[in-house]
Amino acid sequence: MTKNLTKLWAGGMRRLLAIQNRTAREALHAASRHAPDAKAMWRTTQTALAQAAAAAAVPAASEAQVRPAARAGAPARESRVGPRAAAWAAGEWLRAEHLPKDAARALAYGLYVPPGLPTAGMPLVVMLHGCKQTMDSFAEGTRMNLLADKHGFAVVYPEQSAQAHPHQCWHWYDPRRPAGGGEATAIVSLVDTLVQEHGFDRSRVYLAGLSAGAGLAALLAVCAPGRFAAVALHSGPAFGEARSGVAALDVMRRGLHHDPVALVERELAGRAHPGMPALIVQGGADAVVAPVNAEQLATQFLRLNDLADAHGVLQGVVSHEHDGEGYTVQDYRRDGASVVRLCQVSALDHAWSGGDETVPFHSATGPDASSMIWDFFESQRRTGIDDAFDDELAAGVG
Numbered sequence: 001m002t003k004n005l006t007k008l009w010a011g012g013m014r015r016l017l018a019i020q021n022r023t024a025r026e027a028l029h030a031a032s033r034h035a036p037d038a039k040a041m042w043r044t045t046q047t048a049l050a051q052a053a054a055a056a057a058v059p060a061a062s063e064a065q066v067r068p069a070a071r072a073g074a075p076a077r078e079s080r081v082g083p084r085a086a087a088w089a090a091g092e093w094l095r096a097e098h099l100p101k102d103a104a105r106a107l108a109y110g111l112y113v114p115p116g117l118p119t120a121g122m123p124l125v126v127m128l129h130g131c132k133q134t135m136d137s138f139a140e141g142t143r144m145n146l147l148a149d150k151h152g153f154a155v156v157y158p159e160q161s162a163q164a165h166p167h168q169c170w171h172w173y174d175p176r177r178p179a180g181g182g183e184a185t186a187i188v189s190l191v192d193t194l195v196q197e198h199g200f201d202r203s204r205v206y207l208a209g210l211s212a213g214a215g216l217a218a219l220l221a222v223c224a225p226g227r228f229a230a231v232a233l234h235s236g237p238a239f240g241e242a243r244s245g246v247a248a249l250d251v252m253r254r255g256l257h258h259d260p261v262a263l264v265e266r267e268l269a270g271r272a273h274p275g276m277p278a279l280i281v282q283g284g285a286d287a288v289v290a291p292v293n294a295e296q297l298a299t300q301f302l303r304l305n306d307l308a309d310a311h312g313v314l315q316g317v318v319s320h321e322h323d324g325e326g327y328t329v330q331d332y333r334r335d336g337a338s339v340v341r342l343c344q345v346s347a348l349d350h351a352w353s354g355g356d357e358t359v360p361f362h363s364a365t366g367p368d369a370s371s372m373i374w375d376f377f378e379s380q381r382r383t384g385i386d387d388a389f390d391d392e393l394a395a396g397v398g
């Protein structure tokens with residue numbers, strides 16, 4: 001009886017090994033199609049082979065013991081929408097902390113630089129994560145580093161401290177220091193330092209954020225527009241009304257109670273704004289940030305770019321609507337160039353559109369938001385940079 005059971009188990013293991021080897025071959029084939037270089041293909045293949053060996057070494061009942069070992073190396077889960085290793089692409093990761101002047105706490109960040117290119121004159125994309133995210137999970141879920149390799153730009157991921165907020169949320173709703181105002185000041189200081197140290201192109205520094213990160217990005221777009229050439233706001237709250245955590249939740253769930261343009265006017269207090277091209281992405285099935293926020297944000301950025309006033313969109317502004325598969329894009333243009341773009345994805349919940357769905361707060365549903373963002377950013381430039389303007393507005397916010 002024991003011999004028969006052993007024979008049966010051995011046969012089962014041989015069949016399992018055959019399945020795992022076939023999985024490894026399929027992973028190698030997929031890597032040859034998707035991996036950006038030989039190094040990424042090697043990582044994908046090694047992950048699959050390691051999983052096959054581990055599964056063949058123990059009975060199926062011990063599967064739970066295999067998974068932690070698999071996670072110790074390269075990421076074990078595979079995405080249906082693209083390469084997993086976006087946070088560990090072919091370039092260089094620099095993890096460090098930045099301590100702004102007069103700040104009580106250092107700002108952790110990860111800087112990704114694509115391989116084989118000088119940093120002098122290179123564009124820089126600033127990525128602000130949402131609540132319950134880290135620099136790694138945001139890079140992994142958005143796969144922005146793979147685009148950086150392809151298009152030749154650097155990416156920096158500031159990371160909110162768990163000491164500042166238990167869920168690592170940015171205080172987008174509180175412009176006072178050391179809360180949201182201090183966080184915005186820290187981001188500006190980090191950008192200035194990286195530009196100086198690495199020689200990045202000051203006219204091509206871009207800003208993108210998800211959820212609470214989008215809220216902080218909107219605050220920066222209003223208060224420090226001279227530092228950024230364009231902004232992308234994904235699943236973000238409308239600007240200017242919330243001043244507390246309770247009010248922030250209300251805005252997220254219901255949108256603004258006051259006129260969006262009036263709130264922007266109040267924040268500017270009569271000062272001119274140089275404009276900020278904006279891409280806004282929102283899921284129609286988002287139960288965390290109500291879709292009305294995206295429409296109100298679009299109105300606010302139309303005003304910031306002098307494309308709208310208190311009565312609505314100005315005459316002469318060209319508006320173009322595009323219907324995609326499950327999403328629509330509304331484009332507002334000036335002199336043939338896109339200035340404000342609103343993308344609404346009907347079936348998307350509170351997650352990054354077209355991202356790696358194996359990472360929380362990212363979804364395979366919808367168009368690839370990372371590609372959309374870079375396509376929008378690539379043609380934008382910040383000319384006539386005025387640090388004094390930024391410093392004046394920042395002082396008013398703080």
